[in-house]
Amino acid sequence: MVLPIEHFIIALLPVAGYALLRDRRLPSLRLAAVTFFGSQFPDLVDKPLAYELYLIPSGRVFMHSLPFAIPLSIVVIAYAVRTDRPRLGAAFAFAHLSHLVADNQRILPPDFYVSPDLLWPLRPPVARSSVPQWVGEGAVNLHLWTGFSVVVLALAAYVLVGDLQTHLDL
Numbered sequence: 001m002v003l004p005i006e007h008f009i010i011a012l013l014p015v016a017g018y019a020l021l022r023d024r025r026l027p028s029l030r031l032a033a034v035t036f037f038g039s040q041f042p043d044l045v046d047k048p049l050a051y052e053l054y055l056i057p058s059g060r061v062f063m064h065s066l067p068f069a070i071p072l073s074i075v076v077i078a079y080a081v082r083t084d085r086p087r088l089g090a091a092f093a094f095a096h097l098s099h100l101v102a103d104n105q106r107i108l109p110p111d112f113y114v115s116p117d118l119l120w121p122l123r124p125p126v127a128r129s130s131v132p133q134w135v136g137e138g139a140v141n142l143h144l145w146t147g148f149s150v151v152v153l154a155l156a157a158y159v160l161v162g163d164l165q166t167h168l169d170l
Contacts, residue, residue: 002102004040010102011039011095027091034088037156038095042069042103044153048146058128061120064100073097083167 002010012027015035019027027035042063050059062068073093080089106113116123 007039038092044149060117065120
């Protein structure tokens with residue numbers, strides 16, 4: 001299991017390295033924030049949908065799945081290019097996709113294996129316990145994560161709506 005901070009570090013190191021090489025300075029706070037959000041996005045969406053609302057079969061499908069992650073990444077990058085912020089869009093997409101790689105480490109050589117979770121709903125998900133091991137007794141961790149997810153996604157939606165109104169004259 002990869003922890004949230006590990007997902008962020010895995011995504012931030014290459015983004016920071018790119019910024020250092022290209023700009024000769026650390027990434028901006030905005031770029032780091034977008035990278036953080038992208039690195040957490042699959043869990044922010046999937047864990048509550050699976051374990052609080054029971055809308056998807058596992059906390060590792062939907063935004064953890066390539067049939068959803070790739071089109072979302074394309075839309076995010078296209079919007080970022082249209083609003084003259086391609087680096088932010090690329091950082092989000094990279095961070096999101098790095099989350100999938102970190103959760104499915106065997107997709108890298110030499111132990112190449114594509115988990116069915118990465119191809120959901122085209123393939124059935126990996127069978128897992130209905131209660132993930134990180135939840136703990138009394139499900140307090142699940143409720144805390146769901147609350148955190150709702151707050152972060154609501155803030156992101158608020159920022160996105162404002163951004164759409166500013167950049168697309170809605």
